[in-house]
Amino acid sequence: MYTQALSIPDGSGQKFAVAQPATEQEKAFQARIDDDGRIEPQDWMPDAYRKTLVRQISQHAHSEVVGMLPEGNWISRAPSLKRKAILIAKVQDEGGHGLYLYSAAETLGASRGDLVDALHAGKAKYSSIFNYPTLNWADVGVIGWLVDGAAIMNQIPLCRCSYGPYARAMIRVCKEESFHQRQGYEALLVMMRGTEKQREMVQNAVDRWWWKCLAMFGPADNDSPHSAQATQWGIKRISNDDLRQKFVDATVPQAKVLGVTLPDPDLKWNEERQHYDFGQIDWDEFWSTVEGNGPCNKERLATRVKAHNDGQWVREAALAHARKQQERAIKEAA
């Protein structure tokens, strides 16, 4: 799973200008990136690079963790034991992806506790796609096919990100993510071969999720102020609009095989561009959700905070047990 418009400023009014390397250290750093080299945790890096990465990687991690909630809702209601097992495995993967990413953020000197606290205090962003409800079983299939599909499209270039630990985490995530997309598409195929009612459920879910998925790629290039700096730093390899186009081009034929229509009257093949044209995304709705006014923002955060608080005694008990073991070992050695 994945976050849209990675690295949305957590506060408002942040401006990003492309900083030109001035000092010898900065020049050497930029030269290594221009040479397609990688930056590792102990290497020197500009503060702004470090901050941008901590923000982006932690938003990404939060998205993985919050992303467990919409699908987790369906584990107990999956239509068969097979689908339940698949869904549990997928949700467990998302939790693992969160961990890989928090680990990558920690290599930059961030503390996981602080990052999680920021999420729970509502100060950190996560992908707004998870602030929409999963109304029926077809939503779970559509999340796999479209949301994870968009995520893969976005995450593959991140496997070549200039920051080594982030890139390595993304390689692992992408390997696992491919099952997520395929299981979703296959679950929808099964429904499309079912009753008229089931086909309607699939179409209904596609209608509700399509535009949200297109928005996951983030604002248009000319409205994405920090993209230029992220590109110069080798964090961003492909622009939002190019990725979105790739996603549309890949998805249209898949929708055809599935037998659903994508809810966009302007969607059509452009022979000249050799790409599909598509309509306008409702950015006001997107930003409103990012700002916290989506249908499920409050519910998602409250569920997350409750899960964390409910687990507090487990974390404390594990520490108490570890301390007791240590004391016993010291006593025995004495």
Place this chain on the structure above:
Amino acid sequence: MNKPALKDWPLWEVFIRSKQGLDHKHCGSLHAADPAQALHMARDVYTRRQEGVSIWVVPSAAITASNPDDKGELFDPAADKIYRHPTFYEIPEEVGHM
């Protein structure tokens, strides 16, 4: 006798042997209260798809790393010792593989 109480679970580095006969390789890190829990969590997080047959966990604080700034003096001296590689030596073709 009392150790200072830890506030958070400490960090561990995880190494996995993907199959018998291969080295353990670093694959990531995680937080855990003690070694047994670290192993257990490493299994759940890093071997969900049969990625390993053996796991090592090491407290991250126990690792001593070389300083990237010393890269030159540590590793450059090996660059001009090409006679340490077999391809430095020319052997008549009729000798065959050696």
